[in-house]
Amino acid sequence: MSDGMLSDLGRSVKEAVQGVVEGTGDVISASAGTVSQSVTAALKGGNEIVGKSIDVTTDITKGAVQAVSEASTDTFQGIQGVVSGVLKGVASAGGDAMSATQEVVSTAVKSADEAGEDTAQAAASAVHGALDATESIGGDTGSVLKHAVTGAINGAGEVSEDAVNAVKNVLITSVKGAKEVIDEMK
Numbered sequence: 001m002s003d004g005m006l007s008d009l010g011r012s013v014k015e016a017v018q019g020v021v022e023g024t025g026d027v028i029s030a031s032a033g034t035v036s037q038s039v040t041a042a043l044k045g046g047n048e049i050v051g052k053s054i055d056v057t058t059d060i061t062k063g064a065v066q067a068v069s070e071a072s073t074d075t076f077q078g079i080q081g082v083v084s085g086v087l088k089g090v091a092s093a094g095g096d097a098m099s100a101t102q103e104v105v106s107t108a109v110k111s112a113d114e115a116g117e118d119t120a121q122a123a124a125s126a127v128h129g130a131l132d133a134t135e136s137i138g139g140d141t142g143s144v145l146k147h148a149v150t151g152a153i154n155g156a157g158e159v160s161e162d163a164v165n166a167v168k169n170v171l172i173t174s175v176k177g178a179k180e181v182i183d184e185m186k
Contacts, residue, residue: 009056010063013038017067017082027073031081032088032132035064039089057086057100061107065122069115076117076125083108083129084136091137101130101144102151109155109167119163120170123152127175142177149181 016038020030042056061082068078086104091097105126112122130148134141149171156163171178 007059007063009038009042010059010066012063013060014063014067017064017078018071027068027077028081028084028132031064031068031078032085032129035060035082035085036089036092038064039086040092043090043093043095057090057104058107060089061086061104062111065108065111066115069112069117075112076121079108079112079117079122079125080129080132083126084132085129087130087133088137091133097133097137098139098143098147101147102154105130105148105151106155106158109152110158113155113159113163119156119159120166123156123167124170124174126155127152127171127178131175145175145177146181146184149175149178150185153182153185 013035017031017034020034038060039057042060064082064085065079068082069075071078083104087097087100090100105123108126108129109119109123112126113119127145127148130144130151131141134144152167152171153164156167168182172182
């Protein structure tokens with residue numbers, strides 16, 4: 001993914017995340033904290049968080065995933081932190097993190113693929129990030145799991161059918177409860 005595809009907000013977050021994660025051993029916390037602050041700041045300036053949050057979270061997720069992919073760090077821990085941070089930021093700004101989950105996870109999966117990363121592993125990390133955020137901010141983990149798994153599969157669907165199958169297989173083996181959600185989708 002080139003910087004040319006990122007908005008100014010996405011580029012700004014990319015630079016901030018790269019600066020933070022390159023010098024730390026705790027990639028999940030570092031990326032989550034930086035991203036959460038960026039989302040909260042971007043959303044708090046507007047009256048209508050719901051309409052604004054989709055564009056903001058998409059831009060920030062794209063930029064942050066690109067940053068962790070390019071940084072000399074554990075990309076998949078970074079993706080987990082990015083998704084967690086975006087959802088925490090939405091909640092902190094007064095938005096509905098549950099509603100944002102599917103789009104944020106889907107964007108993370110597509111962005112990881114565009115950056116040349118393993119789509120299935122990125123999907124598992126993104127789902128774990130959504131669950132991490134829910135544990136932190138509170139909420140119904142069963143519903144978040146359903147939204148996150150759906151977002152991961154939808155994101156993979158924009159890549160290829162092979163990516164969908166790989167994502168389903170990885171989620172079934174690495175995310176507790178994902179098999180049941182996938183079975184319900186059939």
